[in-house]
Amino acid sequence: MERKLQICLLSYRGNPYCGGQGIYLFYLARSLAERGHRVTVLAGPPYPWPMPFARLIPIPDHNFINKPGASAIPVDNPLAVFKPLELAELGLSRLGVNPEMLVFSLRAYSLLKNLMARGERFDIVHDNQSLGYGLLLIRRLGIPVVATIHHPLQVDRKEDLKQMPELARQFKRALYYPLFMQKLVARRLDHLVTVSRVSKNLISDWYKIAAEKIAQIPNGVDLEFFRPKPEIEKIPGRIVFVGSSEDRKKGILHLLRSLKRLAPPAHLAIVDGRLNPQRVYARNLVHELGLESRVSFLEKISREQLIIEYNKAQVAVMPSLFEGFGLPALEAMACGTALLATRAGGLAEVVGEGEEAGGMLVEPGDEQALADALSRLLGDEALRRKLEERGRKRAQSGFGWEKVAERLELLYNQVLEQRRDEHGGQS
Numbered sequence: 001m002e003r004k005l006q007i008c009l010l011s012y013r014g015n016p017y018c019g020g021q022g023i024y025l026f027y028l029a030r031s032l033a034e035r036g037h038r039v040t041v042l043a044g045p046p047y048p049w050p051m052p053f054a055r056l057i058p059i060p061d062h063n064f065i066n067k068p069g070a071s072a073i074p075v076d077n078p079l080a081v082f083k084p085l086e087l088a089e090l091g092l093s094r095l096g097v098n099p100e101m102l103v104f105s106l107r108a109y110s111l112l113k114n115l116m117a118r119g120e121r122f123d124i125v126h127d128n129q130s131l132g133y134g135l136l137l138i139r140r141l142g143i144p145v146v147a148t149i150h151h152p153l154q155v156d157r158k159e160d161l162k163q164m165p166e167l168a169r170q171f172k173r174a175l176y177y178p179l180f181m182q183k184l185v186a187r188r189l190d191h192l193v194t195v196s197r198v199s200k201n202l203i204s205d206w207y208k209i210a211a212e213k214i215a216q217i218p219n220g221v222d223l224e225f226f227r228p229k230p231e232i233e234k235i236p237g238r239i240v241f242v243g244s245s246e247d248r249k250k251g252i253l254h255l256l257r258s259l260k261r262l263a264p265p266a267h268l269a270i271v272d273g274r275l276n277p278q279r280v281y282a283r284n285l286v287h288e289l290g291l292e293s294r295v296s297f298l299e300k301i302s303r304e305q306l307i308i309e310y311n312k313a314q315v316a317v318m319p320s321l322f323e324g325f326g327l328p329a330l331e332a333m334a335c336g337t338a339l340l341a342t343r344a345g346g347l348a349e350v351v352g353e354g355e356e357a358g359g360m361l362v363e364p365g366d367e368q369a370l371a372d373a374l375s376r377l378l379g380d381e382a383l384r385r386k387l388e389e390r391g392r393k394r395a396q397s398g399f400g401w402e403k404v405a406e407r408l409e410l411l412y413n414q415v416l417e418q419r420r421d422e423h424g425g426q427s
Helices: 020-034 078-082 084-094 100-117 134-140 153-162 167-176 179-186 197-207 252-260 281-288 303-312 327-334 347-351 367-379 381-396 401-422
Strands: 006-011 038-043 055-058 124-128 145-148 191-194 214-216 238-242 267-272 295-299 315-318 338-342 360-362
Touching: 006 020, 006 100, 020 038, 020 124, 020 401, 038 100, 078 084, 084 100, 100 134, 100 179, 124 134, 124 401, 134 145, 145 401, 153 179, 153 197, 179 197, 191 197, 191 401, 197 214, 238 252, 238 303, 238 327, 252 267, 252 281, 252 367, 267 303, 281 295, 303 327, 315 327, 315 367, 327 338, 327 347, 327 381, 338 347, 338 367, 338 381, 360 367, 367 381
Parallel strands: 006 038, 006 124, 038 055, 124 145, 145 191, 191 214, 238 267, 238 315, 267 295, 315 338, 338 360
Antiparallel strands: none
């Protein structure tokens, strides 16, 4: 029987509203704890939901990159910005570089070093996508480090630059992404984890890392929570989109143009936990296309309300141009909601193909195909029922978090065994 481990999880953003990495952190910590491991979580803001099953230690981030001019200097303690890490964070942000991942990893290293000086021990550190230089310092403490890369940041930079025709803006945006750091760090860690075959191939190609050093372990879904609720009545014509409506890779432009081709009562509900008055891309598109009466925005709803939204919709849609995985697709299938998605990145791996597919698939960016598929699904109850059943079955087939935790546990022990072999049997 494998011994229980002291595991430290790192995530530079911890709250599920910040995206898939927050969801990954929460459920991974819970599932590992349920398997008897002692889990410590170091997380940056926005911080995670309460974690009674783990020890949570918040790591601050000053968000200087979004604080122009003197607003970055705290009024109550202006000298605080002259501390080494704070000064580095401020300086990098003024150069247009996002320092979030770097300074998080360095603060995590400092914290772990202090904990170990007080006698604490950690068997393994599992980083969630930060890939900062601090991870290499953590390895020098004698702790093996693995990291999950949901997809390489090169994908985000490439899509961002497509939206910026001006060379000056392209140059500034290119500086924003710490690609060199992430590539260098990833190549020096004990092992990597990613969530799809597509992401594994991209990481191997772009970071020049052998495929056998990258474990492919999919994200999971809480099958007890995300489930069909037959007592909730489906609303005719209702389509639900869950995700960041500001992220161009999510395909919201193509979805809205497709919606315009459909006749009422087709109506789109956009569930975006990161909406705020400054995030206006999707709202502006809705206005430009004259769809105000047919699109509603739902901000930071509870998990319980999210289940209701999935179950009220006749169709859940993911019109993405790229996905490393596509967690909302898995949630929709688990809820037994008919799913329409694109063959974008790892999304087709989540949905599946052929007779076992948990949803319909169209090519990314094909607005006519998207509109035709939406029209067909909204008008064909028998087809929706078939996809509802197949989607739930597919979600249950290997995407439960307990299976994810089991596979990661095996990986941790393989890494520890390799470390013992390298050190003559000593861990």
